[in-house]
Amino acid sequence: MSGASSNVSGGSSGSSCGRPRRIVGVPKKCWCGEQNVALISKSDHNPYRRYYRCAFAASKKLVNDNHNFKWVDEALLDEIEKLQLKNSRLEQVLEELRATESMIFEKLEKETFDRVEDVLVEANRKMKKVVLLGVVGCLLVVGIMSLLR
Numbered sequence: 001m002s003g004a005s006s007n008v009s010g011g012s013s014g015s016s017c018g019r020p021r022r023i024v025g026v027p028k029k030c031w032c033g034e035q036n037v038a039l040i041s042k043s044d045h046n047p048y049r050r051y052y053r054c055a056f057a058a059s060k061k062l063v064n065d066n067h068n069f070k071w072v073d074e075a076l077l078d079e080i081e082k083l084q085l086k087n088s089r090l091e092q093v094l095e096e097l098r099a100t101e102s103m104i105f106e107k108l109e110k111e112t113f114d115r116v117e118d119v120l121v122e123a124n125r126k127m128k129k130v131v132l133l134g135v136v137g138c139l140l141v142v143g144i145m146s147l148l149r
């Protein structure tokens with residue numbers, strides 16, 4: 001109810017000039033060190049539109065300054081875009097991880113298989129030797145027995 005001073009200075013059109021940088025997403029802190037506050041626009045152009053504003057600029061009711069100003073809906077859209085970008089990047093990383101995992105798994109599987117095979121072959125060879133020795137032993141015993149008889 002305080003007239004012109006309570007109106008939002010930054011419309012979507014005229015506010016961009018003289019601003020040092022475009023704020024992407026929800027602004028964290030103004031360059032002047034002040035936190036941002038969430039306010040509701042009372043301007044004719046954007047009635048009841050919510051915006052973030054540098055607390056200092058808001059308290060001093062500054063107009064046409066270069067302190068933080070960002071529409072909340074635009075900020076949230078930025079955040080969603082950022083999340084989508086992050087999401088697709090994460091998906092890519094996940095994809096790479098999965099590929100690496102299956103590669104490692106395949107390698108491990110192959111190595112394990114090879115090792116098991118080696119062990120089996122070795123065991124088989126030993127077993128054959130034992131069987132052979134047993135057969136030879138038996139034959140020897142039989143031969144000696146028949147000689148003694």
Ligand SMILES: [Zn+2]
Nearest residue numbers: 030032054067
């Ligand atoms: Zn500021």
